[in-house]
Amino acid sequence: MEADVDVSGTLRHFTGEAFTSGFDKGGGGSVIRTTALGHGSGREMIDLSQHNPKTLDELVHGCHEAKTAATLLACGLAYYQLHGIDLVSYHGDSAGAPAILYRFAPTGAEEPQWHSQFLDIERLRDSPLGAMVRKQVLPVYWYDVVREARLTRSETLYMEGLLRRHPNGGISLKVHGPGGDSAVVGLGFAAKQARLSPSALYKLLCAAQIAHLRYCVLAESQSPRNFGLSPREVEVLEWIATGKSNGVIAEILGISPHTVDTIVRRIFSKLDVNDRTTAAIRGLGAGLLRRPKDAAP
Numbered sequence: 001m002e003a004d005v006d007v008s009g010t011l012r013h014f015t016g017e018a019f020t021s022g023f024d025k026g027g028g029g030s031v032i033r034t035t036a037l038g039h040g041s042g043r044e045m046i047d048l049s050q051h052n053p054k055t056l057d058e059l060v061h062g063c064h065e066a067k068t069a070a071t072l073l074a075c076g077l078a079y080y081q082l083h084g085i086d087l088v089s090y091h092g093d094s095a096g097a098p099a100i101l102y103r104f105a106p107t108g109a110e111e112p113q114w115h116s117q118f119l120d121i122e123r124l125r126d127s128p129l130g131a132m133v134r135k136q137v138l139p140v141y142w143y144d145v146v147r148e149a150r151l152t153r154s155e156t157l158y159m160e161g162l163l164r165r166h167p168n169g170g171i172s173l174k175v176h177g178p179g180g181d182s183a184v185v186g187l188g189f190a191a192k193q194a195r196l197s198p199s200a201l202y203k204l205l206c207a208a209q210i211a212h213l214r215y216c217v218l219a220e221s222q223s224p225r226n227f228g229l230s231p232r233e234v235e236v237l238e239w240i241a242t243g244k245s246n247g248v249i250a251e252i253l254g255i256s257p258h259t260v261d262t263i264v265r266r267i268f269s270k271l272d273v274n275d276r277t278t279a280a281i282r283g284l285g286a287g288l289l290r291r292p293k294d295a296a297p
Helices: 056-065 069-082 131-132 144-147 153-165 198-221 230-239 247-254 257-271 275-286
Strands: 002-005 011-015 027-033 036-038 045-047 085-092 099-105 113-118 169-173 183-189
Touching: 036 056, 056 198, 069 085, 069 099, 085 247, 113 275, 131 144, 131 169, 131 183, 144 153, 144 169, 169 198, 183 198, 230 247, 230 257, 230 275, 247 257, 257 275
Parallel strands: none
Antiparallel strands: 002 011, 011 027, 027 113, 036 045, 085 099, 085 183, 099 113, 169 183
């Protein structure tokens, strides 16, 4: 079963059992084939073989040439994969901003795939990584956080869960944009290693910063597209993008769960999608979710 997804352009996701691991209870994950990221119906097809930067200079060129977020995503994931990264997460600093994770699965499929899934915003509140990377320039190693930082009980449980799911470890870092448009990026190692070389560490930091700045440019230049969604449907979609279930959305908006179910079905129909993650990604790409909802009280 396929579902086409716009992410400020054209990006194809394939729905399936993709990296659930307790991250997003609201719906199934999506899968991005590494051979072609694109959109049907005669629109642009994005072939990762054409977006395969091996060096930082090539990444700079690829990001500069990217005219859509889909092309930018293909460029960035290809670069990370070639440099020993098989997990990439991105979480904007804005209150309630959606957080998305990509994980590379080289085996167990006909073709290598990047699986995508929205992260649970509520669980991210227990993560100590965001606060730590905001206080320093260089990335922080996940295992260092566990060994050296003074963590609360909930933070310890969060880190133990992260490293249980990804025992090879990784790093988290902060990227900066105009007007305080910053984000936290997580990069998981494909093979276990204690430390990256200083050069490799700086290259990953630079790659994340370059891609983030280009994304800021693309987001500014994109004209929003509403897909015919009503204000109420946009509001529900915003809450979906923050990981809220239909029951919680009903409580927040003061309407019945049945009404929310009906609205969600209409959203899926108008966006031509089959799951919550894909709906949120398409909403982001259409410019509908640029101002994410604050967390519910």
